[in-house]
Amino acid sequence: MMNDAWEGFKKGSWNRKIDVRNFIQLNYTNYDGDADFLQGPTPRTEKVINEVQNLLKKESDAGGVLDIDVSRISSILSWKPGYILSKDDEVIYGLQTDMPLKRSVNPFGGIKMSVGACEEYGYKLDESLISAFKYRTTHNDGVFRVYTDEMRKVRKSGVITGLPDAYGRGRIIGDYRRLALYGMNYLIEQKNLDKASLGKKAMTENNIRLCEELFKQIQFMEELIEMAAQYGDDITRPARTAREAIQWLYYGYLGAVKEQNGAANSVGRISTFIDIYIKRDIDIGILTETTAQELIDDLVIKFRLVRHLRTSAYNDLFAGDPVWVTMSEAGVTIDGRHMVTKTSYRVLQTLYNLNPSAEPNITILWSEKLPEKYKLFCAQVSIDTDSIQYENDDVMRSEYGDDYSIACCVSALKTGKQTQYFGARCNLAKVLLMALNGGRDEISGVLVGPEGKIFDAEKLDYNEVLTQYDKYSSWLANLYVNTLNVIHFMHDKYAYERLMMGFHDTIVERLMAFGICGLSVLVDSLSAIKYASVTPVKDSNGLIIDYITEGEFPKYGNDDDRADDIARWIVEDFYLKLLKTKTYRNAKHTLSVLTITSNVVYGKKTGSTPDGRKLGEPFAPGANPMHQRDTCGAMASLNSVAKLRFDCCRDGISNTFTVTPDVLGSSANERADRLVSLIDGYFSQEAHHLNVNVLNKDKLIDAMEHPENYPNLTIRVSGYAVNFNKLNKKQQKEVINRTFHSSL
Template sequence: MENYKRNFNEGNWNNTIDVSDFIKRNYTPYEGDASFLSGTTPRTDRVKKRVEELIIEETKKGGVLDIDTERVSSLLTYEPGYVIKEDDLIVGLQTDEPLKRAVNPFAGYRNAVQACKAYGYEIGENIKDEFRYRTTHNTGVFRVYTETMRKARHAGILTGLPDAYARGRIIGDYRRIALYGMDYLIRERKADKERIGERDMTDDTIRLLEDISRQLEFMNDLVIMAKQYGCDITRPAENAREAIQWLYFGYLGAVKEQNGAANSIGRISAFLDIYIERDIKEGTLDEKGAQELIDDLVIKMRLVRHLRTPEYNDLFAGDPVWVTCSLAGMCEDGRTMVTKTCYRFLQTLYNLGPSAEPNITVLWAQGLPQTFKDFCAKVSIDTDSIQYENDDVMRKDFGDDYSIACCVSAMKTGKQMQFFGARCNLAKVLLMALNGGKDEIYGEQIAPEGKVFDEKTLDYEEVLEAFKTYAAWMAKLYVNTMNVIHHMHDKYAYERLMMSFHDVEPERLMAFGISGLSVLADSLSAIKYARVTPKKDENGLITDFDIEGDFPKYGNDDDRADSIAKWITEFFYSELCKTKTYRNARHTLSILTITSNVVYGKKTGATPDGRKKGEAFAPGANPMHGRDKEGALASLNSVAKINYGCCMDGISNTFSITPEALGTDEDNRVENLTTVLDGYFAQDAHHLNVNVLNRQKLIDAMNDPTLYPTLTIRVSGYAVNFNKLTKDKQLEVISRTFHEKM
C-alpha cells in the first residue's frame, strides 16, 4: 500500500475517506499561461480519426449506430470493448463496440421498447420475458400517481418529470477508487452496514441497509469489470495513468448501470493533476504524455451514449449525456484550484476539436489567475464549448469540493446527492389562475375551481392573489409528485454504483425547477403597468389578451420588471418548502430549461405579455427574445438580480454575442469577455453560457450542415452540436437575442 502514497503529504485522508483533504494537501496551483500545453500525438490522431469515422457513420444512420437488443445493460453484460485495442490508453466502453447502445429498461420498459422501434430495432425476446415479471420505476410511479398528478402532467404544467426515464444528476466520487482502491472502500462500506444495523429497524434503517447491500453487490461487479480489462482496482492507483483509469472505471460502471438524464463526472482536475505532477517529477511522464492521457479520457467521455425515445429528444435535444466536468474554482484557504490539468482539459477542445461533451464547466472566481481567465475566454471565443458558474457564490454553501451535475446543479462531491425534478411551468399556472383552475388549452379542470376572470381590464392585486393561491396549490402537488417519483426510483432503479461512491448517509437535495420565468414576469408587469384585457373563446375560456400601452420588461435592468422576476422565484421556493420531502431532502430550485423551453412554449396558450399561443419560451432565466433593448450588460444585470439563495440548483443564462460586438480584435475580445464575466459574477450572478458567433453562421449551418460539421453552441446549461438539433429548435436558437453592434 505504501508505494501508492509515495511523496504524498499525509493528513486526515489517511484515516478516513476524505478526498478533499488529500487534494488540498497535495495539489500544485498553477498561475502561469497556456504556453506549456502540447498538441496531439500520432496515437491520439489515430484514435481521433477512428472516432470521427464512427460519428459520421452514426449520423448517417439517423443518430444511432447500433443497439444491442439481446442483453440488458449492466456492469458485466458485455465483453470488453475498445476504440482501437492496441492504441487505447484509457480502456473501457459501455458495450462491446464503440457507440453501440445498450438497452436499459429499469426506469421505463415501454420507453426502451419505443426507443428501439424508433431506430428500426426490436427488443429481444429474453428481455421481453424478463420485464414481463419485473416492476420498473415507471410502473411503480404510475401505480401511485393520483388523478390530479396525471392531469397536471398531461396538461404540461409539470413536464419532463423523471417518471419514465432515469433521474440521473447523481455524481459518484469516482476519485475514491483511485485514491483508496476498491478493497478499502468495500471494507468501509461493510463496516457502515454493521454500524447502521445496530439501530432500531425502522423503515428508514431497513431501506438504508438494503441500499448498502445493493451497493456492495455492484462494487464487487466493478472489480470484476475492471479485471476483464486487465486492471486490478482492488488496490489504489500507482501512477497517473492508473488514477485516470481507475476513476474512469467508476464512471463507466455508473453509465452501464444507469441511463439517467445527466451522467456527470465531477471535479477531477486537481485530483488527477497530483498524480500527473508526481509522475512528471519522477521522470516517468512528460507533458506530451500527460496531455495524451487527458485527451484519451476525454475521447471516452465523448463516446458515452444512451438510447432515447424521440419524445425524450424533444425535451433534451442533441443526444446529451452531460458528462459535466467542473474545472478551476478557489480553495477555501485562498489558493486557486487552477492546475495545469485544468488547462489540459481545455486544450482537448483544440486537440480533439470543439464538442458538446464533456460539458466543460469553469468555476469562475474573481480570484482566479488572470492568465487562466484569459485562456478560458480565448477557448470560449474559439469553440463556444464552455460554460461558467460562479464559484464565489457556490463556495459559500458547498465548500471547495463540490461538482456540477448536468448544467447548473452544485453538490458536495460524494457527500450530497440530488433528486432531479424537472420543472413546473409557472406561466401556465398564471393562465390557470385566470381560468379558475382550468387548463387554457384543453379546458380541463385541473386545480380546484375558482373565479374565472372577466373580460375587463385585469387588476394587478387581484391577479396576484389568484396567482399566489394557485401557485401554492401547485407547489404542494409538485413536491408530492416528486416524492412519489423518487420513492419509486430508489425502489426499482436505485443507483447502486453511484451511491456506493458517496458517504453512506449523504445529504439529499430535491431539485425543483421553474420554466417560463421571463414570460410570467413580463405578463405580471404588463398587467401592472399596461392595460391587459382577457379575451374568451366560445367555451368561456380565456385564451387571448388585449394589451394597451407599454410596460417594463425583464432584461433591461429595470427594477420594476426585474423585481417581479425575483419575487416569483422567492415566492415559489418558499411555497415548495412548506411540503415535506421524501427522505427529508432539502428543497432546492433551478431556473433551467435546457432545450425544453420550446416544448413548454408549445403547450402554453397566449400570455398577457403578448406572447402568442405555442410560441417558445426563453431558455432558463433568460429574458424573452428581442425584449432586452438596452444591450447585453443590461440583460446580464437583470438576471444577476435573481437570488441564488432561493435558487441553489442554479440560474441558467445564455449569452450570445457576435465577435464584432465583443471587441475589435482577438486580444481585445479576450480582455472584454473576461471583464464581462468578472462584472457579471461580481454581482453574485450564478451561471453564464457564452457563445461568440454570428447569427448568419447558424443560418448557413442550418441550410447546409456540411459547412460546419462540428459547430458547437451553448444552449441553456449545456453545449450541443448544432446539426443535431431539430429544425424548430435550430430556428428557436436563431431567433434568440444576439447582442450585435449597430
C-alpha cells in the same frame, strides 16, 4: 493504512478515512502561468480521433443511432471489453458495450420506453427481455401505481412535465476519485463496516432501507472489480501512476453509466485531483507533457462516446443527445487559494486537440481570484469553440465548500456527500393562465386544478390577478413536492443507483431539486397587467384564450427594477411555497431556473400570454429575458438576471448569452480581454451561471442550410452544449431567434 501508491504524497486525515478533499488540499500545486506549455495530439491520438470522427459521421448518417444491442440488458458485466480500434491504440480503456457508439438497453426506468426507443430507430427489443420485465416492477410501474388523478392531470396538461417518472433521474455524481486514491478493497471494507454498525441500530423502515441499499452498493462494487480485471487492471488496490489514477476513475464512471441511464451522468471535479498524479509522474520522469496530454485526450475521447438510448419525446426535452459528462474545473479553496492546475489547462486543450465538442460539459468554477492568465485562456476557448460554461464559485463556495461538483447543467453537489433528487420543472407561465381560467387548461379547457371563476372583468386588475396566482401557485407547489416524493420513493425502490451510491458516503445529504420555466414570460405578463392595459379574449365556451395588451410596459432584461423586482418576487415566492410541503427522506428543497431545451416544448404547450407571446411560441431558455426584448444592451440584460437571488435558487440560475465577435473587439486579445470583463462584471453581482456563445447569426443560418460544412459546430444552449446539427429545425430556429448582443 500505508502503501507505496501514496509515495511522495503529503499525509493527513485522508490516510485514516475516506477524505479526498483533504488529499487534494494537502497535495495540489496551483499554476499561475500561461498556456504555452500545452502540447498537441500525438499520432496515436490523431489516429483514434480520426476514427471517432468517422464513427460520429456514421452515427449521424444513420439518423442519430449507430447500433443498438437489443439482446441484453445493460449492466456492468453485460459485455466483454470493447475498444475503438484496438487495445494497443488506447491508453485509457473501456466502452459501455463491446463496440464504440453501440447503445445498450436499460429498461429499469420503464420497459415501455425501451421498447419504444428501439422501434423509433428501426430495432426490435428481444421478446425474452420484454417477457422478463413482465414479472419485474420498473420505476415507471411503481410511480403510476401511486400517482393520483390530480398528478396525472397536471402531468398531461404540461404544468409539470419532463418528470423523471419514466427514465433514470440522473444528476447523481459518484466520487470516482475515491477508487483511484483508495482502491476498491478499502472502499468495500468501509461499506461493510458501515453496514455492520447500522445493523446494531433499531431496524426502522429507514434503517432497513439503507442496509439493503448498502448491500446493493457492495454487490456492484464487487462487479466493477471483475469488469476492470477483464480489461487487465486490478482496481482492488490504489492507483500507482497518473495513467492508473485516470483509468481507475474512469472505470468507476464507466460502471456507473453501464448500470444507469440517468438523464445526466456527470463525472465531477476531477482535474485538480488528477493533476497531483500527473505532477508526481512528471517529476520522477515517467511521464512527459506530451504523454500527460495524451492521457487527458484519451479520457475525453471516452467521455465523448458515452451514449444512452432515448425516445424522441425525451429528445424534445433534452435535445442533442446529451449525457452531461459535466467536468467541474478550477474554483478556489475556502482559505482563498485558486485551484487552477496545469491539468485545468490540459482539459481545455482537448477542445483544440480533438475539435470542439458538446461533451464533456466543461464547466469553469469562476472566481475573481482565478489567475488572470487562466481567465484569458478560458475566454479564448469560449471565443474559439463555444463549448464551455461558467459558474460563480464565489457564490457557491459558501454553501457547498470547495469540493463540490456540478451535476448536469448547473446543479452544485458536495462530491460524494450530497446527492440530488432531480425534479424537472413546472411551468409558471401556465399557472398564471390557469389562475385566470379558474383552474382550467387554457388550450384544452379541461379542469386541472381546483375549480374557480374565470376572470370576467373587461381589464385585468393586477391585485386581483396576484390573488388568484397566489392561490394556484400554492396549490401547484404542494402538488409538485408530493409528485416528486412519489417519483423518488419509487426510483430508490426500483432503480437505485447502486454503483454511483457506492462512491458516496453511506449517510448522504439529499437535495430535492425543483425547477421553474417560463420565468421571463410570466414576469413580462405580470408587468403588462400592472403597467399596461390587458383585456382577455374569450372563446365561445367562455375560456380565456388570448389577450389584447395595449400600452408600454417594462420588460425583464433591461435592468429596469419595475420588471426585475417582479422576477425576484416570483422566484422567492415560489421557493417559499415549496418549503411548506415535506419531502421524501427529508431532502432539502432547492430550486433552479433552468429549462435545458424544454423551453420549446413548454412554449408549445402554453396558450397566448398577456406579454404578447402567442399560443405555442417558445419560451426563453432558463432565466433568460425573452428573445429580442432585452433591448438595452448586453450589460443591462445581464444585470437583470443577476438580480435573481442564488439563496433561493441553490440549484442554479441559468443564463445563456450570445455576443457577436465584433462587439468584443477587433483583435483576438481584445476579444478575450473584454469577455473576461463581462464575466467578471456579471459574477461580481453574485450572479450564478453564464453560458457564453461568441458567434454571428449568419453562421447559424448557414449551418442550418449546409450542415455538412459544420460537422463540429458546437453551441451552448441552456446549461450544456450541443452539436448544432443535432437540434431539430424548431430548436435551431429558436436558437437563431435569441438575442445576439451586437454593437450599434
